[in-house]
Amino acid sequence: MNADAKPALPADSVQSVAEGAIDGPLLIVLNPGSGAQDADDARRRIAAVLDAAGRAHEFIAVEDPAQLGGIAADCALRAAASGGAVVAAGGDGTINAVAHAVLEAGCRFGVLPMGTFNYFGRTHHIPEDLEAAARVLVEGELRPVQVGEVNGRIFLVNASVGMYPQLLEERETAKRQFGRSRAVAFVSALYTLLRNHRVLRLWLRCDDATGRVETPTLFVGNNRLQLEQIGMAEAACVDAGALAVIGLRPVSPLGMLALALRGTLGRLGDADNVFSFPCAALFVSAGGGRRPPRVKVATDGEVLWMRLPLQFRVAPARLQLLCPPPAP
Incomplete structure (x- = not known):
């Protein structure tokens, strides 16, 4: 856990962005290969919402999937030090890889669902429409989210x-x-x-x-x-x-x-x-x-070799996820 990270939320707590839950910029890790959406168009639509809200942000495109883990880890450390958040823009596999780095660093996490099924985002009521999902990054609230783990590797779905x-x-x-x-x-x-x-x-x-x-x-x-x-x-x-x-x-x-x-x-x-x-x-x-x-x-859709025995468990740490606020 990074020493500069904000304290983790208790299991039943909620904190809104408006109350200062996120002070620093949003670092958006974008996987252009996720789903069927055009990456350049998606980037413009997301940026329009964040710019209109005056929200500082930066896009980091992952051109080589092999570099996703390293890019996510670097962004998570930056977010923990600045009081910002890392945002995964992609499918469930991309979200998993970024979430792993976020848990390690102890920073805040956001999601822009761009995959085929988007189970993680849909479960937490994050819209599949990109503009609506981007507004969650501006208007949402942080909620602690359960994570699964198998032999040290996390899974969200x-x-x-x-x-x-x-x-x-x-x-x-x-x-x-x-x-x-x-x-x-x-x-x-x-x-x-x-x-x-x-x-x-x-x-x-x-x-x-x-x-x-x-x-x-x-x-x-x-x-x-x-x-x-x-x-x-x-x-x-x-x-x-x-x-x-x-x-x-x-x-x-x-x-x-x-x-x-x-x-x-x-x-x-x-x-x-x-x-x-x-x-x-x-x-x-x-x-x-x-x-x-x-x-x-x-x-979460990514396949790798592991040697038995396998130990599945609920991970001790929870993701601090930006979710939509409850309807009035």
């Missing part, structure tokens, strides 16, 4: 192992070929689901309960909106300070397609081939074996 990371990788390939839209994402997901998938044999420990499971994918959710949309009763647990653990029992490709249809209709939680439970911390291991295997883990 979800983390997963097994089939779901594969689905995300293939979806990203399809988006590069056919464009970034929800239709492309949907068709790509169907293609992935209709193939056979490796079954993972895992040991799970949650609180005092331990059990062995066989599953093609294990999903840990930290986003109430996404969980509600697929029909999981555990959606409410996120607001209570827990994570939602979801696993699928092994099924055929057609059975997987049926589960996907249930999720689309908001009825996944009713399926016999789904198990789920709330948990503040989950330990995942492979059981026996001399060398723990590596698995692909997805965090």
Whole structure:
């Protein structure tokens, strides 16, 4: 935690921008490759709102995705020292990378949603319209927001192992070929689901309960909106300070397609081939074996390799996020 950062907000506190919650400039980390919006047009629209409000700001464009982490870390340190805020302008993957740096530095955080699904922004009522989202940076209030963590890497929406990371990788390939839209994402997901998938044999420990499971994918959710949309009763647990653990029992490709249809209709939680439970911390291991295997883990759409065991938990620190003020 940076020594120059403002003290973190208590878990239930709120502070408005008008009350001096943010004294310094807004450092806007812009990912031009997020979503289908034109980056130059987006920049002009955001700047028009902030200029009209007299709000000091600076755009930092990320031309090379490999540099995103370093750019975000530099901006977070500057914001912590100046009393400003770092703003992530992009999709959930961009928001995740910037949020990681913000948590490390202890500064304030804002979001301009520019991705395909924008689960994080929508959950916290941040408009998908850019001008309206920019006004939140001027008129909003800071609220503490729960963050998930797996082996030291944060996630705001979800983390997963097994089939779901594969689905995300293939979806990203399809988006590069056919464009970034929800239709492309949907068709790509169907293609992935209709193939056979490796079954993972895992040991799970949650609180005092331990059990062995066989599953093609294990999903840990930290986003109430996404969980509600697929029909999981555990959606409410996120607001209570827990994570939602979801696993699928092994099924055929057609059975997987049926589960996907249930999720689309908001009825996944009713399926016999789904198990789920709330948990503040989950330990995942492979059981026996001399060398723990590596698995692909997805965090907010970004895929990387991790070696088992995995420890999912609610992170001890919370994001200090600029959210819209309540309606009068």
